[in-house]
Every structure is written in structure tokens, then in C-alpha cells.
Amino acid sequence: MTGHPLTLKVNGQERALSVSATRTLLETLREDLALTGAKRGCNQGVCGACTVLVDGQPVRGCLSLTANCDGAEVTTVEGLADGNVLSTVQQAMADTGAVQCGFCTSGMLISAFAFLRDNSAPTVDDIQHALSGNLCRCSGYRKIVDSILLAAKRVA
Amino acid sequence: MNEAKPFGGGVGESLARPDIREKLVGRARYIADLSQPNMLHAAILQSPVAHARINGYDTRAARAVPGVAAVLTGADFPDGRMGAFIKDEHAIAKDKIRYLGEPVAVVAAETEAIARHAAKLIDIDFEELPAVLSPEAAMIDGAPLIHEDLDTYIKIFPAICGRNVASETELAEGDVAAAWAGCDVIVEDDYKTAPQAHLSIEPCGALADIDEAGRVTLWSANQSVFRVQANVCESLKLPMSKLRCLTPKIGAGFGNKMEPHVQPLVVQLALATGRPVKLILNRAEDFETVRARHPFKIRCKTGATNDGTLVAREVEVLLDGGAYSDDSPGVLGYSLLMARGPYRIPNTRCAGKLVYTNKMRFGAFRGFGNPQVSFAGETQIDEIAATLGMDPLELRLKNMAQPGDPWFGGGKVASNGLGECVAKAKAAAKWGAAPGKATSSTVKCGRGVAFAAHISGLLGTGAIVRMLEDGSIVLNTGAVDIGQGSDTVLTQICASALKIPVSQVALASPDTDGSPYNWGTTASRVTYTTGRSVAAAAKTVEAEIKKHAGELLECAPVDLELREGGKVGVKGVPDKEISFLEVSLRAHWAAGGPIVGSDTWVFDQPSVDPKRAIARGLPFPQIGVYSFGCVIVDVAVDTVTGKAEVSEAWAAMDVGRAINPAAVEGQIEGGFVQGMGFALMEELIWDGGRLVNPSMMDYKAPTFRDTPYAIHSIIVEEPEPDGPFGAKGVGEIGLVPVPAAIANAIRDAVGIQPRSLPMTPERNLRAMLERDDAA
Numbered sequence: 001m002t003g004h005p006l007t008l009k010v011n012g013q014e015r016a017l018s019v020s021a022t023r024t025l026l027e028t029l030r031e032d033l034a035l036t037g038a039k040r041g042c043n044q045g046v047c048g049a050c051t052v053l054v055d056g057q058p059v060r061g062c063l064s065l066t067a068n069c070d071g072a073e074v075t076t077v078e079g080l081a082d083g084n085v086l087s088t089v090q091q092a093m094a095d096t097g098a099v100q101c102g103f104c105t106s107g108m109l110i111s112a113f114a115f116l117r118d119n120s121a122p123t124v125d126d127i128q129h130a131l132s133g134n135l136c137r138c139s140g141y142r143k144i145v146d147s148i149l150l151a152a153k154r155v156a
Numbered sequence: 157m158n159e160a161k162p163f164g165g166g167v168g169e170s171l172a173r174p175d176i177r178e179k180l181v182g183r184a185r186y187i188a189d190l191s192q193p194n195m196l197h198a199a200i201l202q203s204p205v206a207h208a209r210i211n212g213y214d215t216r217a218a219r220a221v222p223g224v225a226a227v228l229t230g231a232d233f234p235d236g237r238m239g240a241f242i243k244d245e246h247a248i249a250k251d252k253i254r255y256l257g258e259p260v261a262v263v264a265a266e267t268e269a270i271a272r273h274a275a276k277l278i279d280i281d282f283e284e285l286p287a288v289l290s291p292e293a294a295m296i297d298g299a300p301l302i303h304e305d306l307d308t309y310i311k312i313f314p315a316i317c318g319r320n321v322a323s324e325t326e327l328a329e330g331d332v333a334a335a336w337a338g339c340d341v342i343v344e345d346d347y348k349t350a351p352q353a354h355l356s357i358e359p360c361g362a363l364a365d366i367d368e369a370g371r372v373t374l375w376s377a378n379q380s381v382f383r384v385q386a387n388v389c390e391s392l393k394l395p396m397s398k399l400r401c402l403t404p405k406i407g408a409g410f411g412n413k414m415e416p417h418v419q420p421l422v423v424q425l426a427l428a429t430g431r432p433v434k435l436i437l438n439r440a441e442d443f444e445t446v447r448a449r450h451p452f453k454i455r456c457k458t459g460a461t462n463d464g465t466l467v468a469r470e471v472e473v474l475l476d477g478g479a480y481s482d483d484s485p486g487v488l489g490y491s492l493l494m495a496r497g498p499y500r501i502p503n504t505r506c507a508g509k510l511v512y513t514n515k516m517r518f519g520a521f522r523g524f525g526n527p528q529v530s531f532a533g534e535t536q537i538d539e540i541a542a543t544l545g546m547d548p549l550e551l552r553l554k555n556m557a558q559p560g561d562p563w564f565g566g567g568k569v570a571s572n573g574l575g576e577c578v579a580k581a582k583a584a585a586k587w588g589a590a591p592g593k594a595t596s597s598t599v600k601c602g603r604g605v606a607f608a609a610h611i612s613g614l615l616g617t618g619a620i621v622r623m624l625e626d627g628s629i630v631l632n633t634g635a636v637d638i639g640q641g642s643d644t645v646l647t648q649i650c651a652s653a654l655k656i657p658v659s660q661v662a663l664a665s666p667d668t669d670g671s672p673y674n675w676g677t678t679a680s681r682v683t684y685t686t687g688r689s690v691a692a693a694a695k696t697v698e699a700e701i702k703k704h705a706g707e708l709l710e711c712a713p714v715d716l717e718l719r720e721g722g723k724v725g726v727k728g729v730p731d732k733e734i735s736f737l738e739v740s741l742r743a744h745w746a747a748g749g750p751i752v753g754s755d756t757w758v759f760d761q762p763s764v765d766p767k768r769a770i771a772r773g774l775p776f777p778q779i780g781v782y783s784f785g786c787v788i789v790d791v792a793v794d795t796v797t798g799k800a801e802v803s804e805a806w807a808a809m810d811v812g813r814a815i816n817p818a819a820v821e822g823q824i825e826g827g828f829v830q831g832m833g834f835a836l837m838e839e840l841i842w843d844g845g846r847l848v849n850p851s852m853m854d855y856k857a858p859t860f861r862d863t864p865y866a867i868h869s870i871i872v873e874e875p876e877p878d879g880p881f882g883a884k885g886v887g888e889i890g891l892v893p894v895p896a897a898i899a900n901a902i903r904d905a906v907g908i909q910p911r912s913l914p915m916t917p918e919r920n921l922r923a924m925l926e927r928d929d930a931a
Binding site for chain 2: 040042046049078090100103132140141145
């Protein structure tokens with residue numbers, strides 16, 4: 001594919017790419033970089049399954065154009081763990097039974113990770129507001145809230 | 157909070173899923189994540205009209221697009237028909253179009269973008285026919301026929317059908333007509349429920365590969381590799397031996413992935429091109445072509461005497477089945493079986509019709525017709541209680557089915573923990589206390605209750621438990637884990653049966669070449685039916701272990717016992733024991749042969765006792781064992797906007813035995829919220845033949861902010877005598893009573909009687925205004 005040459009720092013690694021102007025960040029990650037953790041659920045920015053961090057901010061991969069991300073630092077779910085050691089929020093999701101099918105989990109983890117970075121002692125209400133852009137059809141949300149409360153407690 | 161532990165013991169522990177790390181680090185591979193060398197990408201062309209006769213196709217422009225490898229239309233597909241109950245569906249529209257959005261052609265190309273572009277260039281020459289868009293219109297004399305050849309289709313049950321009626325079913329006990337005379341209070345009304353989208357966050361898709369001998373391997377978003385195999389082979393007229401079905405991780409299934417979607421299309425493309433082909437539906441296509449929960453129209457009538465004794469119930473349902481019957485005859489029959497609810501009502505008659513229309517097919521969705529009829533029946537119980545001035549929970553307790561009572565129709569109920577569910581929910585919610593606290597003067601609070609029962613069971617299943625050389629175990633069941641956690645639960649059952657740590661049991665991924673038959677992950681059945689096979693197969697392995705150990709320890713097998721940690725020893729002699737390793741080495745290298753235990757069975761308890769009940773057109777004579785539940789909810793209704801919100805809920809479910817308590821809670825909580833969405837906000841809307849809200853933007857399902865944190869799961873364990881460790885199913889029951897309980901709470905809060913789902917702000921407000929106008 002011919003297009004704009006650019007670089008991304010993806011999960012700490014410099015990647016040189018050439019992308020067309022219409023290529024979304026989600027397509028770049030999944031198809032060009034084989035990072036399939038971020039999911040295409042609705043391709044409309046509603047479900048949140050494609051959430052990734054761009055320069056630390058959670059964004060919808062399906063609504064972000066790669067061409068606009070030149071030089072950005074991108075963190076996907078594949079970049080959350082430190083080697084074999086899960087991040088606090090990943091471990092908390094394992095420990096609370098917050099994962100069922102797992103399809104929303106990647107985006108949910110990224111949103112939760114960014115939220116916890118800025119909120120050390122969240123209430124249930126804070127969590128519900130912060131994560132309302134990430135849909136889950138399996139869990140009924142309660143165990144996901146529990147996992148974020150647990151992660152906050154472990155960090156504190 | 158029930159904290160899961162990484163790995164340890166077996167049954168009764170909240171172990172984390174074996175694939176938890178894969179899912180947490182983004183390595184779990186779902187259908188859209190798979191690829192094969194030299195793979196093509198496919199896209200569908202959807203019909204622009206709801207009903208038409210196809211005269212021909214012009215595919216020249218599409219074929220001329222560089223990068224296009226194949227363009228297939230209905231003319232290129234075999235004349236096979238598939239269908240779970242009535243074989244009425246081709247792989248793709250062929251000769252006729254039966255709903256707007258139906259796939260009519262499919263393109264395979266080097267990229268998805270090329271395939272989508274080329275598909276739009278296909279020209280379909282069709283002659284539009286008048287569309288039939290409601291069951292009532294479909295039943296008018298002279299209505300256009302949707303399936304002219306319905307009479308000639310293969311049916312797997314004694315279907316009563318004709319013209320646009322796909323199935324008619326009736327179930328009756330006692331003498332309803334005569335019983336009304338003995339009733340002091342009778343309530344009778346019409347109820348409507350909306351079509352609900354399954355909305356798995358993962359859209360449907362499939363990938364087919366083909367080898368040089370022409371044999372196809374197929375991965376897809378599915379709930380049963382065996383149903384995929386059957387549907388593809390029936391529609392494409394392939395021998396089953398020519399198709400191997402496998403499963404990737406599944407991004408949830410709630411009935412939507414049980415029967416076919418695009419699997420036959422990719423297989424035909426792979427056969428045509430000799431290359432691997434992948435097709436992933438976009439969200440709109442998934443909404444428009446897969447399936448949804450049936451809209452029900454229900455006429456319900458219930459009668460009681462002045463002391464609150466329920467005497468009679470009559471229920472008539474009308475189901476819009478859409479263009480193809482799919483699981484619909486089953487949904488109709490099951491809804492009737494459940495329409496009496498878990499009560500003693502001696503005179504009950506339930507009857508219904510399933511009708512074809514020119515809409516997308518409706519099909520299985522968590523609850524399988526039960527939530528719809530429970531909404532009508534359980535709200536009528538509250539109306540009767542109000543008329544009699546009785547507490548609605550006390551009236552239910554007075555009439556509740558007791559342990560030992562058969563189900564409606566006469567089927568045996570071996571375990572019934574409803575009484576304990578009610579007692580526990582009632583105590584936890586402090587029934588009788590004020591329902592929550594209003595946050596403003598315009599908000600009114602209310603409390604509601606509903607009871608439910610649901611089956612777990614149906615059809616064939618199996619398990620193979622195989623001991624490896626070193627004494628560890630591979631379990632192979634063919635049951636697809638759709639996210640609910642059956643891989644965890646089946647592993648726990650196997651480990652506990654053999655007294656080994658879960659880490660010693662590997663689970664084989666479902667494979668139609670190597671796994672025993674499993675009808676599917678549906679009907680709340682895997683823990684109960686497949687779990688039973690796992691326990692039985694493990695029993696065989698235990699007997700083999702003891703045979704070998706008896707030889708090695710020079711004693712009779714009956715004197716031996718399994719010991720924790722993969723050992724077998726002489727009863728009463730602690731130091732006389734050997735390991736599974738020693739047993740397995742003997743079996744592999746010296747005598748007897750490697751150890752394999754297997755079990756298969758089919759659920760065969762009759763659901764109807766002909767001495768007790770009359771049944772006509774029943775699609776399943778042998779259905780399952782029964783789980784029970786009670787839900788209490790508090791709602792807050794804003795009297796200015798009409799918006800109802802659930803503030804707290806208590807859900808007590810009798811699951812026989814919780815093999816994995818955290819996973820059971822996950823089912824109860826998830827079921828509650830999906831039921832809450834069905835009750836308050838979710839509705840697919842058609843304008844003529846067109847679905848107008850096929851997007852997550854326009855179809856509203858519960859988010860974190862719509863969902864109360866305080867959903868209290870209460871597990872009740874009344875063991876099912878033949879269940880594995882006493883377990884029965886929990887997948888669906890948590891959803892079933894929710895719309896009714898919420899409706900009853902809204903009635904308690906603001907005095908309106910909801911009779912139509914979803915109970916949107918607009919509907920609630922209109923009902924409140926009408927009530928005020930009448931006053």
C-alpha cells in the first residue's frame with residue numbers, strides 16, 4: 001500500500017510504516033502489525049472494544065486515522081504486562097472473574113488502565129462513568145467494577 | 157466478592173478460566189484474528205427488497221474488478237436446504253428473496269475492500285412480490301406465500317403447518333373451559349414483547365480452508381461445531397466426511413451463533429476457488445442477517461379463588477418467525493411448556509402459532525421464549541394479588557410447585573429448590589421493607605418479584621477422558637466454550653472425579669474429526685449434560701486405573717481407592733499406593749493398553765405424560781431437568797420523564813451444585829443485565845421491510861451507567877440426582893424472570909400496568925398520563 005511514511009512507537013517499539021490516508025489505527029495495528037488484541041466490534045466508535053492509548057490517552061482505534069498519529073506512542077493490550085508479569089488491572093480482572101468471552105476485555109483493560117492512572121481511590125460511581133464507553137454483553141458489569149476496585153486497592 | 161483462585165482443587169472452587177491469561181494479554185484468537193496463507197476475503201451483497209422472485213444475475217462488472225477471485229450467486233449454490241426443525245433454508249437466496257438484507261451473492265477477493273466494492277457491482281434481475289410484514293398479515297386468506305413448497309420440506313417433528321404457518325403447538329392439562337366458572341377473580345389481557353438483538357460484541361464470521369483432495373476445514377464464530385457441520389453439509393449437499401469444523405475463541409453467543417450464518421458461504425467459495433476464504437460480517441450485516449429474539453404477542457388469562465388459589469390459566473401466543481424457521485418451532489413449543497410457570501395451576505391450556513414473514517429470521521436467544529411468557533404470566537399474578545389485597549410474594553408461595561410435583565405436561569422434576577430461592581431472596585432483600593430511597597420528589601420507588609424455572613438438557617453429548625503416558629489427562633468433549641466458562645467447569649468436574657489438580661487436565665479444542673458429538677452450547681445444557689458424560693467417562697478411567705493397580709499391588713480392584721494428587725492405594729493402608737504414572741506406564745508398555753474412558757448419551761426423559769396432558773405439534777418430546785429462581789428488584793421511576801431504573805436486585809437461583817461459584821455469579825449477573833435491557837430499552841424496529849436501527853448507535857443496550865452495581869447473586873444448591881456432582885444449568889434462568897420483576901416493581905412504584913416491552917420512558921409516561929386522565 002502506497003501512502004504516507006510515518007513512525008509509531010507501539011508498545012515501546014519504533015515501527016516505520018507507510019499508510020494510505022484512510023487507514024484507521026485499528027487496521028494498522030491488526031492487519032499491518034499483527035497486533036490483534038484490539039477488536040473490531042462495531043467500527044463506529046460505540047462499543048469500545050478497539051480502545052488503545054495514543055500518547056497516554058484512550059482513543060477508539062476504529063475512529064483514529066493512522067496518518068494523524070505520526071510520532072505517537074501507542075499502547076495496546078499487548079503492551080500492558082511487563083514480560084510475564086500481568087499489570088495490576090489485568091491481575092485484578094483474573095482474580096475477580098471479570099472476564100467471560102473476552103472480546104471486550106482488551107478495550108476494557110485499556111480504559112481501566114488509563115482511568116486508574118488518574119484516579120487512585122475511585123468510587124463505584126466514578127468507575128461506571130469512566131467506563132461507560134466500553135460495552136460488555138456477558139458480565140453484567142459488576143465483576144468488572146469489582147476488578148477495578150481491587151486494582152485500586154492493591155496499588156494504594 | 158468471590159475472588160477467583162488461579163489453579164487448585166476442583167468442584168466448588170471459583171477457579172479462573174484456563175485461558176484467562178490469553179484473554180488478558182490480547183493473545184486469545186477469535187475468528188477475525190485468524191488467517192491462512194494465500195487467503196481470500198469475502199463480502200456479501202444484500203437484497204434491497206423484502207420479497208421477490210429472482211430472474212437472473214449480471215456479475216460481469218464484479219468479475220472484471222482486479223483482485224476478484226470468485227463471484228457466486230444463488231445460481232451457483234446446490235439446492236440443499238438446512239434448518240434445525242424444518243429444512244426450509246438455502247445457503248443463500250436462491251430463486252426467491254425472502255427478506256430485505258438477505259445475502260443474494262457473495263464475492264471473494266484479495267482484500268476485503270475489493271470484495272465489498274465488487275459486491276456492489278452485481279446486478280440482480282428480480283420481480284418484486286408483495287411483502288408480508290406481520291404474522292397477522294401472513295395469516296389473512298390470500299396472503300402471498302413465503303414458502304410455496306412448505307408441504308414438501310423435511311421436518312424433524314410432527315409439525316402442524318400450512319400456508320404461512322410454520323408450526324402450531326398446543327399443550328393442555330385439566331379442563332380450562334370448565335374451570336373459569338369456579339374462579340372468583342379472572343385477569344385477561346394482551347401482551348407484546350419486542351425483538352431483541354443478541355449483540356455479541358464479536359460479529360459473526362467464518363474462515364474455510366481447502367486441501368488438495370477437496371476436503372474443507374472450517375473455523376467460525378459458533379456455539380456448536382457439529383451444528384455448523386450439519387448446516388453446511390445439508391445446504392451444500394456435502395458428505396459430512398468432507399468437512400471438518402473447528403472453533404476459535406468465541407466472542408460470546410446467546411443463541412445467535414448456534415445455527416448457521418455465513419459458514420456455508422465461505423465453504424462454497426473455498427470449493428469454487430481452491431483457496432482459503434474468510435468472511436467477517438460488519439455490525440450492520442450482523443444485525444440484519446443473523447437472527448434476533450422473537451417478538452411475541454400473547455393473550456394471557458389467569459383465574460383464582462378468593463383465598464388466592466390459582467385455578468386456571470390460558471395462554472395463546474403468536475410468534476413472528478421471520479423468513480426461515482430456524483429454532484423457532486422449538487421456541488414456540490418451549491414457551492408453551494413454560495407458560496404455566498412454577499405453580500400448581502390444575503387447569504392450563506397453552507397454544508400458539510409460529511408464522512413466516514418477510515423479515516430476518518428470529519431464533520434462539522437466551523431464555524428461548526420463556527422470558528416473553530413469564531412477563532405475561534408473572535405480571536398477571538401481581539394483578540390477581542392486588543385485586544385480592546394479598547402480598548404478591550405470599551400469593552406465589554401459596555401456589556408454588558412443591559418438590560415432587562411434575563412439570564406442566566407431566567414431566568418429572570427430580571429437584572426443586574424454589575422454596576429456598578424465595579426464602580433467601582426474601583431475607584436478603586428484606587421483603588416488606590421500603591424499596592430504596594427516592595432521590596427527588598418526582599421519583600417514585602417500587603419493588604417487584606418474579607419466579608422462574610428453566611430447563612437444562614436436550615439431545616446428544618459425550619466425553620472422552622484419555623490418560624497420557626505420564627498419568628496426566630486430556631479431556632475431549634466437543635463442547636464449545638462461548639465465554640460462559642464451560643471449559644473451566646468441565647475441567648473441574650474431570651479433575652474432581654479423578655482427584656487430581658486441575659493443572660493435570662488439558663482440554664482438547666472441539667473438532668468434528670476428533671471430538672465426541674455435542675449438540676451444542678445452548679439450552680443451559682453443557683454443565684449438566686456434558687458434565688455428566690465427563691463424570692461417567694472419568695468413572696471408566698477410574699475402573700481401569702484400579703484394574704492395573706490391582707495387578708501391581710496384588711489386590712482386588714474393589715479394595716482400592718483414588719487418593720488426592722493422582723494416586724491409587726489400598727483402602728485402610730496409607731503407605732500402600734502407586735501413582736497414575738506407574739499405572740499409565742504399565743498400560744502403555746506392558747499390559748492392557750493405554751487408558752481411555754468414554755461416554756455418550758442422549759437426554760431421554762419424556763417431557764409429557766400422555767395420561768396427564770394433551771400435546772399437539774410438540775417439537776421436543778424429551779427436554780431436560782429443571783432449575784428454579786426468584787428475583788426481587790427495586791426500581792426508581794421518574795414521573796416527569798417516565799424513565800425507570802433498577803436500583804438494586806436480588807437474584808436467587810437453584811443450580812443444583814455450583815461447580816464454579818464465580819462463574820455461576822457471572823451467569824446470574826450477566827443474565828440479569830441482558831434481561832434488564834430487554835425489559836427497559838432494547839428494541840429492533842422495522843419500517844416496512846427495513847430494519848431501521850442496525851447499529852450500536854441506534855440500538856441501545858445497557859452500559860455501565862444503565863446498570864446498578866448492587867445485583868446480588870444468591871446461589872441455591874438443591875442437587876439434581878443424576879447431575880454431575882448434583883449440578884444443573886444456569887445459563888439462561890437468570891434472565892427469564894427479570895422483565896416481569898421489573899414490570900411488577902414499576903406497577904408498585906407508579907400504579908401503571910406494563911403490558912408491552914420494552915418499558916421505555918415514553919411508554920411509561922403515556923401510561924401514567926392515561927391513568928391520570930382516567931382518574
